[in-house]
Each structure stands twice: as structure tokens, then as C-alpha cells.
Amino acid sequence: MYAMNQNVPSEESVQQKITNQLAGGKHNRGQILRQLFFSTLYLSAFTFGGGYVIVTLLKKKFVDDLHWIDEDEMLDLVAIAQSSPGAIAVNGAIVVGYKLAGIPGVLVSVLGAILPPFIIITAISFFYNAFKSNFIVQAVLTGMKAGVSAVIISVVFDMASGIVKSKDMINLLIMVIVFIANYFLGVNVIWCILGAAAVGAIRTAIRFHGGAAS
């Protein structure tokens, strides 16, 4: 707490200094890395609601507040973060880190992004194993199984209704086939992903080809 209070008043002036240096083309690596680390650490520790929210907040921080990345470029970076495998929050930290400070930037911002969940889950895992058999903990967790099932089913319903509404027959077919393959036939998740990706690649290739021909 003491250290945080010490840093708060000076943060504004440090940011201003970095902004000036960037504007003048003089990058101070140490300050950029520090800013990257604390931004991703803070966002990762206090953002509930998943990766998409974090990416929006990263944009707000680095585009709107600090003006280190311009808006159009950020849109492309966000597209890269969302198109890549892995957690969107981590991917968002990677693109911003790479853009501002190369590989050291990636390392620093990823560290900032994963440190909070790492610490929180380490603590919870200790308590979980110690209190799993406790009557109160067990009753609450049992009830929550119904709650989390409902959360997942409602998320699936929202996502699936988007696909149904798009009236894209091939996508609809992919959804049904993958469900049957995975749930009833036990086909490996990775095969399902590779299969769907192959269909997507073929469709896109045909669209490009058709576009070039016409």
C-alpha cells in the first residue's frame, strides 16, 4: 500500500514525460516497459468479464489516454489478438507490448497480464484443497454447479442464436456436425477445430478465387 501511494501522484508526470519523449522520437525504453508492465498488471487484476473487456481497456489506455498507438493501428492489433489462439487478454497484452517495445515489451506485458491470475489462483487452490470437505464450502459449490451450468448454457444460446440468425447453412451444419461428433461420438476437440478450420480455409479460398475471376 505504501509503495502504491508513493507512486500515484508521480504517475501523471511520468506519463506526460514519456508522451513527450515519444512525440519527440526519443523512446525511453525503461519507462515504456514500466508503463506496459503496470498497465497490463492493473487491467488483468481488476477486469472481470473476460478478454474482450480487457482489449477495450487496453485501447482506452494506450490510444485515448497515452496516445502511444494510433486508432487505426490499434484496430488491426486487436484483430490480430482476436484471430490468434489463446486467451484474448494475453494476446492483447502481447500485441501492445510488441508494438511499443518489441520482444522485451512482449515479455514484460505478458508477465503483467498473467501475474494477477497466477497469484489469485495459487491462493484459492490452497484454500480449495484445505476447505473442499467443509460443509458450508461443499454446499455452496454444489449450488454453484447449477449456476455455472446456467451461465454456460445461456452463453451457448446467445452464440448459437447469432449463428442461426446469420442463415449461413454451412456454418449451421458445422455446428450440428461438430456437436454430434464431439458429444456423442467422442471425437477429439483438436480434430474438430482442424476440420472446421479446413472448411473455413476452403470457403475463403473459393471466395477469393471467385472474386478474382468476376
Add this chain to the structure above:
Amino acid sequence: MSVYVELFLAFLQIGAFSFGGGYAAMPLIQEQVVGKYGWLSLSDFTDLVTISQMTPGPIAVNAATFVGENIAGIPGAVIATLGCILPSCIFVTVLAHFYLKYQKMAMLQGILGSLRPAVVAMIFSAGLLILVPALFRSGAVSFLAGNFHIRMAVWFAVALFLLMKLKWDPILVMVLTGAMELVAQTWIRFC
């Protein structure tokens, strides 16, 4: 194979094949952690998903820390987490380096378009694996006396109504179902 190598490889696959964010990693985590290696029981896995909902941080990173910790302590947690984020670091950095504004990005988006319905289907499938044992004691869908858990079905229906009709916050809904079950079990036990 050393348990560290297994942890690293399992979470490397989870990191490399979860496209689309949010729950996309859940089916992969379930397959590796519950199915292939048996590191967590289905019940523990469900608790992990619940905990992930209620804390900040991506589910894959949470799972890596939680499973690694349980299997091989802090070093296990570090190795599993590294495995989980390594594919992202490589893939995203390479993409950002080449900064694809043109066709390749469109190709990637096209592939992603077809992955989305597959991911929805797999999340549904993983969700059913959590839902069915919560509602049916034997873990199989059958309405025989004693198998169907009526109280859990009521909590589930209430939660679904609050989420979908009244648009309640998911964390609040889960806390509520936890509290209702606690009250019910306390009532049965002490009254």
C-alpha cells in the same frame, strides 16, 4: 514421461488450439485435464470453471495455475502456465511483426468464421458434461426415482431465468445458487 513434460505439453495444446476467447478453451481443458490425464475430477473441474468465472483472468491461465499447483506445486503451476501462453506469444508476435493488413488477414478471419460454430458446439458439449452430473446423480440422463436431482433442477431453472430474461450478472447468479443450496442443505441437516 515426467509430470512436468506432461503438464507443459497438455497446456501447450490448450494454448495452441483455443480460438475465440472466453469459453473457447473450456472443452480443450476438459479433454486434457479431466479426460486424458485425469488430473482433476469432473466435479473439481466444474469448481475450477466456477472459480474462473468469479475471479479476473482467463480460464486457460487459471486452469494452468490450478492444475499445475495440484499436480506438482508451484514449479508445476509455472510450467503449465508457460506452456499455455507460449503458442500465443509466438503466433501473435509473428502476426504483429508481419502486420497483416491484406489477404492473409482476410484468410485468417475466414477460417475464424468457420471455427466459431465449431467452438459453440464444443462449449455446449463441455457444458452438458457439467450440467448432466449436476442434475442427475448417476451422471446419466434418466428420470428414475432418486436419480433426478429436483432441487438442483430448480436452481438451474431459476438461474437460467435470471440470466436470460432479467439479464442478471453471472457472478451474482452463481453466488445466489450457492447461497440457496447452502440454505437448503442447512435446513435439511438441522431442522
